[in-house]
Amino acid sequence: MPPDVAHLVTAARDGDREAFDELVRVTYAESFTLALRLTGNEEDARDVVQEAYIRAFRGLSRFRGDAQFSTWMYRITANCANTHLVRRNKHRHEVLDDAAPVADDRPSHDPQLQSDASALRDRLTVALEGLPPKLRQVVVLRDIYDLPHEAIAAELGISETAAKVRLHRARKKLREDLFPRRQEEAADAV
């Protein structure tokens, strides 16, 4: 943990409100980035981040300090995003279907761009947005934020096995989306 953040956490735990506000200032952009990646929607991400900091504020006394503050915030943000997405989808009566096909009609499939690393990253961002939320949450938390399976399962309220299955499906979808097989290859494989 960077010393200034560690110092702020200690002060905030001792009841220093200014220190907690400073912690927010230092970390909110990162938390917002994660929330945006999890929800795929800026408005939802804003709601998630606000809720996450309120939970962090209320639960700061339970933060043991053996993990980085940023990791602790990732877990809270992931939990809030999951709650938010479940609530939103209940409201909209959308079906969260893991097997929903990822749209294949994006301009990002131009093969000329495939060797370019930055283009790959751009296409990856689009592909992540195209994943069903259940799959996106797991792959973002594992492969971008390096959270262990156990933590992911705990924050999303699923079993570790379910988390691993979703991760496998998400990676497979991303790979297929980023490196689509030519029609004749696909036909050969059948």
Next chain:
Amino acid sequence: MQCDAVAEDLAAAAEGSVLLGRNERRHVERCLRCQAELVQYRKVLRAMRAMRTEVLEPAPGLLADILANLEAAGERRAIRSLIQGHRAAYLGGLAAATAAGAAGAIVFASRARRLRTAS
């Protein structure tokens, strides 16, 4: 061995969390399709890890909103603890009054019994 039997483990192998078995390794060494998939998984994972350092710029006003919400939450908490404090004091007072009443009743009863015995 078929590609499908290896496919399940390719992503985890690219991540390094799973080691392919001898038969699987032998298959991948001979199969161009599986080799390509392994390379693709590695590229995807590398690109994902690189995203870790990216910070997306939030729209202006988010920080102010978070701090305002925290302020409101802090005030709510302070009011709640004040109410809880009052409630505890009230209950404490009630308990003390009940205990005093009970003690008084016991003293009164024992004195009455003593007077009855004396007469």
